[in-house]
Amino acid sequence: MSGKVTISLAVNGETIEALVAPRTTLADFLRQDIQLTGTHTGCEMGVCGACLVLLDDRPVHACLMFAVQADGCAVETVEGLTHRRAIDDLQKAFHERNALQCGFCTAGMLVSAYGVLASGDELDRDSIRDALSGNYCRCTGYESIVDAIETTARLRRQHMEKEEA
Amino acid sequence: MNAFAGSIDRPNSYIGRSVSRPNAKRLLEGRGRYVTDLVLPRMLHAAFVRSPYAHGKIVSIDIEEAKALSGVRAVFTGEDLASICAPWTGTLEHFTNMKSPPQVPLPLEKVMWSGQPVVLIIADSRAVAEDAAELVIVDIEELPALADPVDAMSAAAMSKELADNICFATKLDSGGVEEAFDAADTAVEQSFIFGRHTAVTLEPRAIVADYDPSENRLTAHHATQTPYQFQDVYSRHYGIPEANVRVIAPDIGGSFGMKLHVYHEEMAVVGASILLGRPIKYVADRMESFVSDIHARDHRVTGRLALDRDGRITAMDVDDVTAIGAFSSYPRTSAVEGNQVIRLMGAPYDFSSYRANLSVVFQNKVQTSQYRAVGHPIACAVTECLVDAAARELSLDPFEIRERNLIPDSSYPRTSPTGYQFEKLSHQVCLARLKSMMNYDALRVEQAGLREKGILRGIGIALFVEITNPSPAFYGVGGARISAQDGAILKLTPSGEVHCSISVTEQGQGTETIIGQIVADQLGIDREKVRVMTGDTDTTPHGGATWACRGAGIGGETALQAARKLKANLLAVAGLILQAQPGELDIRADWIVETVTGQQRISLAEVARVAFFRSDTLPPETQAQLSVVHHYAPQGYPFAFTNGAQSCLVEVDAETGFVKILKHWVVEDCGRIINPLLVDEQVRGGVVQGLGAAFFEECLYNEEGQLTNGSLADYLVPMACEMPDIEISHVETPTRDTELGAKGCGEAGTAAASAAAMNAVNDALVGHGAVLTQIPMTPTRILKALGTI
Structure with a gap:
């Protein structure tokens, strides 16, 4: 054009x-x-x-x-x-939990997860599932993705508590 | 056989261990290399003009304006491609009297479904190609569309090559069915409808075809799970020597069976590349996917069970009409699903009188064909819904009626009334495990309590049998050039590492990971020192690749045997270096050790160094064999059947018809488990595809054969917030046909999830006069069953 x-x-x-x-x-x-x-x-x-x-x-x-x-x-x-290592922990959690198969949805999942983790909201499994309501994954059935985000949220919280202490 | 027994405790014992996937890191960093991403020098882009009608006669095609558009390099119609491409026909010889019309890349006279590609535009960019597509004028004289399969059975043939619209029909009859029904104390009968749905891989179909006329060489970068099959297809249909055709399947964004069929678009793009001598890329957009990817299911089944007064099944009788679109797909056909439906019926249960009638019918819709769990969900749902209906009739608990009817675990080997040979299954153990893991009795108490408050919860059980590790009995005997064997090349590197190239392929399920585990385990080396390569017909041996749950069982056994062969070679060289008997040596943790004492003698890296660079120091006449090629074809049983049990817990809102899936449980037995983490995720992903079919997914057509919900905004796929957590447990009954003992697990989840969901919804609705026998169980259908609307 x-x-x-x-x-x-x-x-x-x-x-x-x-x-x-x-x-x-x-x-x-x-x-x-x-x-x-x-x-x-x-x-x-x-x-x-x-x-x-x-x-x-x-x-x-x-x-x-x-x-x-x-x-x-x-x-x-x-x-x-x-590159700026903003999601190292998230990627590690995804990798260890096998929260991806074909990998085609993964970038979008990571961006959604980055967003919801950065929001500072208290996260439980239901709220993580809600936060992923715009991310389609055909391979995993979602549970492992929810697990990986939940793990990352927990570790970040523990890390913050440690920093504060 | 089965001399192998993996001990998880010794060094490098990777078989049976949950390890993460080395190749997943790349995908997590956005470094995947999908066909969709590929750009080649001088590459052009393809777009298609598609038929707006489900059935019609092509009167004229005007391509002049499109051709004249700036940036358009070529426009092709049916004749252009038919002149260089041999037609293909989707039949298998072992399906007696099966027929299908021949297919060509683009139609010559008639369009057969809405969305069929008619004209191919090649341009500098996809956007320009799409602009040009809008300038093509295709004049089609619309013909009446056959959208309903039952109508199609008796209607005049829609293909001029055929006498009627029956693709394939067959009957099974073990005898004694009428007598059993006459003598039955109870008989139940239900009619089912299983909607069409489709794979919806997140990466759509994609190909970059790159023909080099100077060498008469075709390289197809093709998002497929079966590169060897496509090497064969492109070679034979375009007349290029097989050795000159290279198919590369890089990272694949999901397949689930959908990307192993021959599609008109891919064939047309290969033809266009041959005609133009330039690389051409085609990536289906999502709207195109919906109208051109294979669809699945679309069955109408009537089933009957006869039972005696003790609730024992005495006979089963089924009739399945399945509609497959305008053509049978190629080269695997569209009749395999129906065939598996009628042969898997009643599989978990101990009865001998069985009769089935199968009709596979053409209609004016896109093709249906093999998609994850081919036939299993239909057979499982019909069987398990009928068993539950019988249980309700006889006031038996769903577990109780199943316990009474299961084939006892102690009674194998067995042959089913449909002719399947079961080596060893574990229904009784699985059912008992399911009951305890879901805390069934407590759930029933909770259900009763909630029911008093007007909350309708339902618990559904479904048992399944899954076909895995297929021998040539699947396709080869029918004349299809689809291999049941696999091949591997193992190469020792001069640093003592191992490179494995193997013919099973990766779509994210973890094929490369498990192959690496097996090779490292068998060789006694660190798995980080094993590099596994797949998906390239030039660099891997020809094999079956990945489908029908064969990767672990057949590919894994190939890798195991290859690794043992290489190990024997390496120990022979080490024995020469150490002046020891090879039989007294072993490899552990990358070292050659004395088998008995475990004492380290020489590192594998040192053996490699000597063998590659100082062969002069080895005894005369020594020729160290540092690479091995090994092929393995399954022998023994024609298939390795697996089994398992699932349960679904739902809550139905009788006012809105909405269903909340609260929990799902799976007990499955895939034989030897190589990587529990990956098996669990295969099962979970499979369950969710089954739940999608049960509640959401359906390709809706109107009477004119138009797909009315062909976009991701309209076609519902399961999303995170609708899916439950899924609890999984395993029973391991290794097959004795192989050393490894592994069977498949990729389809287990899908096989029984819809059946468990149907039984759960119907359990919730007990007492409300509603029984759902159609999936997806949409809110509207639930409300209609309840008589609310």
Whole structure:
């Protein structure tokens, strides 16, 4: 399509200047234009959660946004969260609990989990299940994912209590 | 056999141990490499124009405007591809008189289902290809659609190649059924409807086909669980020597059986790559997935049970009509599910008079075919719902009636009235374990107490038998070029590590992990020193890959035997270096040790160094064999059957029809467990797919054969907040057909979860005059059964 638009945004802490077609979604921009393929698309209509990324530190569906709408924003993907070691504990808990099989939903799950863990809310299994209501996983049956997030929440709480003590 | 007995205590004893998956770390960091992610130089993108009608005659196709669009590189229609692609027909010879019309990538004369791809656009980007697709004008003369399977049975044939719409029909009759029903003290009969649903893998189907005309070589990066099968298909149907076809299945975003069938789109994309000599990528979007991925189930079953006054089953009689779409799928066909439905009926129970009638029918919908637990959920639900109906009739507890009828654990081997040979099953142990783990008696007390307060809870039980480790009896005898054997190559590296390439494949279930465990265990080395590679026909031996629960049982045995072979070679070399008898040596913790004393003699790394770099120091004539190739094909029983028991606890809101699933329990026996963590997660994932079918998932069609809920916003899949915690327990009855003793576990969860859920809902509704015999059990259907609406 003609009429590409210049955008400037921070992706995983790096400034990116790019020319994008107005109709390019943020998900396609991340995956195709700048090759951050850790973010996936499963439905392209905001239902499955595979495309969740952080926009100014809040989880958003990258498939429901145009890249041009992210102009001037800070976007963070699973690659960025991994690089700055923001979810080491979460990834370790997922790994040990086998809270992933095919891995296609995993980036979205981690972004959702990052969001709910950062909220500071008291988490129990039901609230974790609620928080994952926008993340579809076909492989695991969810229980292991709930376990991994619950474990991470507990360990973070223990860590904070230790710090305070 | 079964000389193997894993001791969890010795060093490197990985068989039976819960260990995490080394390859999962990559996926957790967003470093997965799915076909969806792949970009190749000069790569083009594909999009399809699809039929809006379920049935129609193609009058004309105008592609001129589309071709003229900037960025469009080619537009192909039926003739273009049919001229280079041999048609395929989805039949198996051992299904007598089975028939199906021949298929080509894109239709030549008629469209047979709504969503069938008709025109292929190749462009610089997917977006441009989709723009061009909108410019194609396809004139189709709509024909009446056969949407209802029962109507289709008697309607005029919709394919000109066939005389009617029956793909396959068969009967089983062990004799004595009429007499048993005449003599029965009690007989129960129910009619069931099992809705169509579909796999909904989170990664849709994807392929990058890359044909190089200079070498007549095709490389297909294909999101599939069966790369060897596709190597064979692409080779034969496009006339390329098999050795020139390479299929690479990298990380796969879920498959569950769905990605092992031949699809028109993938065949068309391969053809387009051959015609253009450039790589072409096609990734189905979710709307395309719903109308073109195989669907599953779609059965209408009437079943009857005859019982004597003690509640013992004396006979079973079933009729199954299943609708499979316009074509039987290729190369596994769409008749396997129906065949398994009628052969698995009543499998856990001890009776001998059985009769079944199966009709596999064409209709104007997308194909149905093998999806996780093929046939099992239908056979299990019909059997277990009838058993519960009989229990209600006879006022017997669901556990009691099952205890009276189970095949005793002491009575194996057995042959079922449907011809299946059971080596050894453990129904009695599993049922007793289930009862205690769920604290059944307390649940019944709680249920009665809540019922007085108007809260309707239900407890459902279901027993199952699962087919695993299939021999050539599954496909090979029917003429399909689908291997029942697997192959492995084990290579010692000069540093004393081991590289294993094997023909079973990984879709996240942990195949590479368990193969690594087995190899490390058998060789006596640290599992971090074993690298397992799968999913590439150029670098792994030809094998069956992963389907029908064969990865652990057949692939695992292949790895075990290969590792023993390599170990013998390594001990022979070590014996020469140490001037010791190989029989006096062993490998433990990466060291060659004296078997009896355990004393370390020389490291494996040192043996490797000498063998690779200082062969001059070995005795003359020595040729150290530092790599081994080994193939293993299952022998003995045609299938390794497994069994288990499940229970579901639900709460039904009789006013709204909503069901809350409170808890689910599974006891299963998959023989030798290689990795309990992974087995449990296979079972959990399987259960949730079964609960999805029971409560949510259905491809809804209108009378014109149009799918009316083909998006993830409309088609309901189980989500985290609706699913219960699932408690699992294991019984281990290893098969004696192999050293490893492992059987499959991937379909166990799905096999019985819907049956347990149906029995739970019906248990909750006892006394309300409602019995649900159709899944999914939606709130509307529950309210209709209750007579509320």
